Amino acid sequence: MAEASTSENMPEEQSKFDKDNIPKPSKMLLLRAERDILINDMVREKAKEEVKYCFNHFAEMSKCQQDHGIISGLWKCTEQNKAFKLCMQWAFYDPELRDACKEEYVQRKREAVQKNKEQELENQIRMKVIDDWMKNQK
Secondary structure, three states: OOOOOOOOOOOOOOOOEOOOOOEOHHHOOOOHHHHHHHHHHHHHHHHHHOOOOOHHHHHHHHHHHHHHOHHHHHHHOHHHHHHHHHHHHHHHOOHHHHHHHHHHHHHHHHHHHHHHHHHHHHHHHHHHHHHHHHHHHO
């Protein structure tokens, strides 16, 4: 007879949940909106901010547009703009950057879940104290 597998009888490395019953980052499923929008936004922001990726191109484009003004900079800064766009396209599909952003997002989500569980526990304790107090008042 096959025994149903639970996180209690599975070895720790095979379990999908940690000791607090929160999904491990590698096992956490992402919603389509998270995968297609939020993580993509993180990738774009990191690519612009990190010197390793497109920060230098972004700084050159920004400086050129500041020097020429936003409107005329559209025509006069085309080379810097093209270089920045190419860099962003390359960075957007870079698996290392995408994986790093995904892991960071999953970690943030995991911390939010943990914080929510702690908040729920605190609320349950508060309600128990209030209930006990109300019973003693009668």
